[in-house]
Amino acid sequence: MSLELKHVSHIYQEGSAKESYALRDICLNVNEGEFLGIAGHTGSGKSTLIQHFNGLLKPTSGEVIVDGVNINGKEAKKELKVLRMQVGIVFQYPEYQLFEETVERDIAFGPRNLNLSDIEIQHRVTEAMDMLKLSKKMRKKSPFELSGGQKRKIAIAGVLAMKPKYLILDEPTAGLDPKGREEFLELIADLHQQGLTVVMVSHSMDDIARYAQRMIVLEHGEIRLEGTPQAVFAQSELLDQIGLGVPTLTRLLIELQKQGWDVRTDLFHPTDVSQEILRALSKREQRKGADLC
Amino acid sequence: MLGDITIGQYYPGDSVLHKLDPRTKILAILVYMVSLFIVNNFYGLLGMMAISILVVAVSKVPVKYFFRGLKMIIFIVLLTVALQMFMTPGDVVWQWSFLKITKEGIKQAVFMGTRLVLLISITSILTLTTTPIALTDGIERLLKPFQRFGVPAHELAMMMSIALRFIPTLVEETDKIMKAQAARGASFDTGNLIEKVKALVPLLVPLFLSAFQRADELAIAMEARCYHGGTNRTRLKALQYTGKDLAAGILCICMVAAAIISRTVS
Ligand SMILES: Nc1ncnc2c1ncn2[C@@H]1O[C@H](COP(=O)(O)OP(=O)(O)OP(=O)(O)O)[C@@H](O)[C@H]1O
Ligand SMILES: [Mg+2]
Numbered sequence: 001m002s003l004e005l006k007h008v009s010h011i012y013q014e015g016s017a018k019e020s021y022a023l024r025d026i027c028l029n030v031n032e033g034e035f036l037g038i039a040g041h042t043g044s045g046k047s048t049l050i051q052h053f054n055g056l057l058k059p060t061s062g063e064v065i066v067d068g069v070n071i072n073g074k075e076a077k078k079e080l081k082v083l084r085m086q087v088g089i090v091f092q093y094p095e096y097q098l099f100e101e102t103v104e105r106d107i108a109f110g111p112r113n114l115n116l117s118d119i120e121i122q123h124r125v126t127e128a129m130d131m132l133k134l135s136k137k138m139r140k141k142s143p144f145e146l147s148g149g150q151k152r153k154i155a156i157a158g159v160l161a162m163k164p165k166y167l168i169l170d171e172p173t174a175g176l177d178p179k180g181r182e183e184f185l186e187l188i189a190d191l192h193q194q195g196l197t198v199v200m201v202s203h204s205m206d207d208i209a210r211y212a213q214r215m216i217v218l219e220h221g222e223i224r225l226e227g228t229p230q231a232v233f234a235q236s237e238l239l240d241q242i243g244l245g246v247p248t249l250t251r252l253l254i255e256l257q258k259q260g261w262d263v264r265t266d267l268f269h270p271t272d273v274s275q276e277i278l279r280a281l282s283k284r285e286q287r288k289g290a291d292l293c
Numbered sequence: 294m295l296g297d298i299t300i301g302q303y304y305p306g307d308s309v310l311h312k313l314d315p316r317t318k319i320l321a322i323l324v325y326m327v328s329l330f331i332v333n334n335f336y337g338l339l340g341m342m343a344i345s346i347l348v349v350a351v352s353k354v355p356v357k358y359f360f361r362g363l364k365m366i367i368f369i370v371l372l373t374v375a376l377q378m379f380m381t382p383g384d385v386v387w388q389w390s391f392l393k394i395t396k397e398g399i400k401q402a403v404f405m406g407t408r409l410v411l412l413i414s415i416t417s418i419l420t421l422t423t424t425p426i427a428l429t430d431g432i433e434r435l436l437k438p439f440q441r442f443g444v445p446a447h448e449l450a451m452m453m454s455i456a457l458r459f460i461p462t463l464v465e466e467t468d469k470i471m472k473a474q475a476a477r478g479a480s481f482d483t484g485n486l487i488e489k490v491k492a493l494v495p496l497l498v499p500l501f502l503s504a505f506q507r508a509d510e511l512a513i514a515m516e517a518r519c520y521h522g523g524t525n526r527t528r529l530k531a532l533q534y535t536g537k538d539l540a541a542g543i544l545c546i547c548m549v550a551a552a553i554i555s556r557t558v559s
């Protein structure tokens with residue numbers, strides 16, 4: 001079971017002066033249980049790409065296949081709602097979609113659209129709020145009196161309450177402070193641990209490096225690079241060219257290497273990098289010791 | 294989802310129409326509208342249609358793009374046509390229980406329908422070939438003589454230009470919110486009327502909130518740049534009539550004359 005894009009192209013406003021390819025011949029597989037990162041410059045087509053996964057946008061050409069069903073095909077028409085339940089998308093700045101009087105009711109909006117029983121809905125709301133570590137006190141509050149970060153959590157809870165199999169996040173950490181950002185990413189990593197398939201869009205190579213198992217890099221609507229973060233970040237020159245660069249810690253290792261230190265440059269986890277630097281340091285010490293003798 | 298709304302949008306180009314003074318274009322459209330209602334027979338209507346087609350051709354706006362803008366008003370046109378057809382008294386040609394179509398009704402329907410379509414076509418050509426700034430400048434200048442009678446020319450023009458400026462923004466915003474709610478299982482096009490109206494709540498609440506917020510931000514931004522109404526304001530590009538405008542004016546006069554003649558002849 002997987003999400004599959006087959007030769008998907010998308011043109012916005014076909015036939016007008018502004019016509020342009022937002023996506024060009026994209027082939028991509030998202031396997032169940034994985035954590036896929038999507039990186040790319042502003043305007044490279046990331047948001048366009050993810051909106052194809054639940055049929056919000058229709059490809060100009062190509063096919064989108066969710067768990068074996070072509071979602072723009074005839075047989076999928078009636079089931080679009082069910083499909084949308086499977087693939088939960090959290091948009092860029094999701095806090096702007098809140099509208100209900102209370103937090104509880106806003107989170108319940110998705111489940112209510114699925115025609116679930118009241119008990120089940122309540123159960124799901126509680127579950128989703130627990131997952132995002134939102135306190136019980138918040139249930140009866142108006143979503144509009146919360147902080148930006150809290151609003152975003154509510155919006156994500158609203159998507160999780162639909163129990164999607166695939167969770168797709170568009171720039172989930174944009175505009176959050178460093179602490180909120182950290183908390184958020186940990187939370188998403190947690191959800192992934194619990195078995196959710198996660199696709200995360202981000203400009204931040206640091207974020208993708210830390211959490212994604214596999215990543216793709218988009219440029220002008222085409223996939224330029226694909227593979228494990230390690231493999232992708234090894235191509236630092238190409239990434240620089242695209243204008244994305246590599247994670248901060250990888251950059252540090254590259255700088256060290258330029259200055260003559262013997263270090264690997266395909267690492268990005270803080271623990272790995274610090275160990276690598278310590279290793280290089282002790283090696284140099286040893287060599288100094290040997291020279292002195 | 295909503296990519297088709299092109300009301301009031303400018304289509305960049307360099308046709309003669311693009312280069313005309315906005316005042317000329319606004320006045321010409323008023324003249325066209327008047328002529329459209331002076332005309333009272335089919336030949337005249339055909340002539341008006343021909344003028345309209347000619348104008349679209351001269352504007353060099355792609356026909357596909359032009360018709361996309363018209364798609365939105367089909368409903369209004371159909372409603373008008375239906376009302377005219379069933380409501381006009383006269384010789385009955387077809388009847389089914391309380392519904393009846395009359396000869397006069399058909400004639401009226403064809404006339405009103407065509408007039409409406411032509412009217413909207415020609416006004417959309419105005420906005421397609423005129424930047425919002427030029428358009429509001431033109432309106433402001435045309436309204437200036439009426440300032441003496443208390444018409445707030447500058448304010449009206451400013452409001453209009455802001456409204457035009459924000460149509461695409463609001464469309465984009467609506468599209469975004471619709472998608473976000475659709476991702477949560479909302480559907481905007483199923484169910485009966487009450488359900489449909491109810492389904493609008495998740496769309497309208499966020500939309501209004503963001504519109505008010507935008508209005509607030511815009512007001513602050515304008516104030517920060519020392520905007521204080523129309524007094525003593527000068528323009529970067531002053532409006533200037535050229536030979537083209539004179540030619541357009543003469544053509545307009547010919548059009549009205551032809552319309553009047555076609556009415557008296559019939
Ligand atoms: N509704 C739309 N109508 C027309 N063009 C659009 C629309 N949405 C996006 N585009 C264009 O498609 C291209 C890809 O946009 P997209 O939003 O997918 O980029 P992105 O990678 O998500 O960028 P960002 O990082 O800024 O969110 C851009 O060139 C953009 O101008
Ligand atoms: Mg985006």
